Amino acid sequence: MVVPVFNEQEVLPLFAARLRPVLDRLGMSYEVLTVDDGSRDATAAVLEAMRGSWPQLRVVRLRRNSGHQNALTAGLHRSRGQYVVSIDVDLQDPPEVIAEMLRLAEAENLDVVHGVRSDRSSDSAFKRGTAGLYYRLIRRVVGAAVPPNAGDFRLLSRTAVNGLVDLPEHLPVYRLLVPWLGLPSGEVAYVREKRAAGRSKYPLAKMIRLALDSVTGFSAAPLRVATWLGCAGIALCAVLALGGTAAYVRGDVVPGWTSIVLAVVFLGALQLLCLGLLGEYVARIFTTLQGRPAYVVASDSGSAAAPVREYATSGR
Template structure:
């Protein structure tokens, strides 16, 4: 029997943490009883610098039940870094690790299928949503558009997959060799390349509390994913610049012809429109280029992605 660690990133999750731990304890205890996993298996909650009583709850849960472990980061580092901290810590103790959110939207009954796929020889098992009926119209269509756009840019990404996945110890060791500061695990994990499979599940409504990914954070996360894994936006700027250059040659030829034929009346609308169009394109191009330069800046500094304050195991 192999050892399983469940890694659960938490940020201000005091409203849902008791219920989440209760359900996960039942699930892990049942798997141990069935001799599917080792009795050394654990549930690891990662406190990502929460401002509420999340860490105090984790400590009390650890004292009450030996299945519960906790990692406290020194400060808030964001979901992806908190998740990575849990994965890298669990790697030293477990044969397989499953990451899931604390809000109980991920179907924990799918864990059984994850483990089945692991024992079939899969190093990575992706949890994929079977539908998006629980999402709003806007979120559903923007999410689908994001996955299609990422695929079009050449990024190897699993559609409708968030961060609910199983990874073997070998896969985690492969993940550890990726040193990006700007983390987008949904794009990094498929690059590892080991044998993988998919488990579909129904995503539920959030049990309690508020989403930690409002629209602003979702857009920032999507933009990070695009600029971290594809240089096509830069190439699109080059193509756009070339196209505008060719059009400008035609415009220049037209202007010269108009001058020599005596038809030199210029249109105010066309002048203003062209100025605004070119100005907007230039600012957009500078913004995209600046985003890439900013990422280079943060990468070359090579600062730690997280610092662990406490680890109770």
């Protein structure tokens, strides 16, 4: 199990109380690798207290908040199981589904089993609407291989995990990277529950950032949009020029600054939009060339020989 955690002191005991019986009933060895993503509350203390009574619990602490996807990367890179299940700690994704995922993977020899939300009525109308828009956009831009309403609750085989670790991704979006691998996959539907405690760690700003990373990381479509907008702007200017010439020939020239101002504003906005889209790709190139680590490991309770400080770059 790989479980990213950030400021979740309230929900951790509830999460453990539901997850542990599920894993104990599987009848196989397991490890719960929690990645503390630079929490500023009592999350670290709660995890250490839980380790005393739960020997399968492993705690990896990051020195600073690196983001959900990078915390997930840290967990995948340090995981050791034949199968790896990633799940959030908020209990919106029910741990009871894990057994069904494992059965499906073994019965059909699958490398990936996606948890697909069949019912999101527990989410707000705004969250459901924005999520639906996100998946429609991604499936349109990236391809139909992306399962709709599948987040980061999934089962991966060791083959799939190794494939992800080998990818040179600096800004990973696993809900798109995993389907990109093209491995045999299946789906398990479940009803999304309400958050058990605490507050959501994915506000609107992070949702927008995820959508932007998803599009710019997996498609050049925005660059093509900029090109087509530029072509449309040129065509519009040509039409206006022809209309102005015809008006001049007829002697029907009415001085008007409104049309001029609108044209200048329109073209200026078009240029800024195109520059912004280009800037997103330049920013990704800049981040990659910097080569800075995506996360910094402070400690790992799973290995006595683990260094006190470890740097790791996503996908390497």
